[in-house]
Amino acid sequence: MIRYTLTCDNDHHFESWFQSGDAFERLLKAGMVNCDACGSAQVSKTIMAPAIPKKEHRSKPDVAEKLAALKKHIETNADYVGNTFYTEARAMHDGEKPARAIYGQADAKQAKSLIEDGIPVMPLPFIPKKQTN
Known part of the structure; x- marks a missing residue:
C-alpha cells in the first residue's frame, strides 16, 4: 500500500491510499480518482517527503x-x-x-x-x- 497526497484542479488537497503506484496510474486514467471536496477527476500527485521513522x-x-x-x-x-x-x-x-x-x-x-x-x-x-x- 502507498499513500499519496493529491491535489485537484480547484487546488483542494487530500490524501488517498493505493495498492501500488501502477494501481494509482490505472485508476487515474480511468477517471476513478476524484477530489474529496469537489469531485473533480482532474487530480495529480503533489510533491511528498518520504516517511522516515523517528x-x-x-x-x-x-x-x-x-x-x-x-x-x-x-x-x-x-x-x-x-x-x-x-x-x-x-x-x-x-x-x-x-x-x-x-x-x-x-x-x-x-x-x-x-x-x-x-x-x-x-x-x-x-x-x-x-x-x-
Whole structure:
C-alpha cells in the first residue's frame, strides 16, 4: 500500500491510499480518482517527503532480541528443575517447599492440572537450555 497526497484542479488537497503506484496510474486514467471536496477527476500527485521513522522508533530491539533477553533473565533469576517442574510447583503451592522462581518441563496434562488448581504457570517462548546440577 502507498499513500499519496493529491491535489485537484480547484487546488483542494487530500490524501488517498493505493495498492501500488501502477494501481494509482490505472485508476487515474480511468477517471476513478476524484477530489474529496469537489469531485473533480482532474487530480495529480503533489510533491511528498518520504516517511522516515523517528530515531527512537528505528532503534527498538526486535522480537529475537527481546526473546533472548527474556531467556537470559529467566535462566539467571530462576532455578532450572527440569522434569520435576510439576512436583516442585505443586510442593511450593502446598507450602511443602519454600516459594522460589523455577522453570522446567511439564506435559500438557500436568500443566492443565496446575492451572486448574490455581497454581500460576505459563509456557516459555523458548526451549530452556538444559542445566546439570
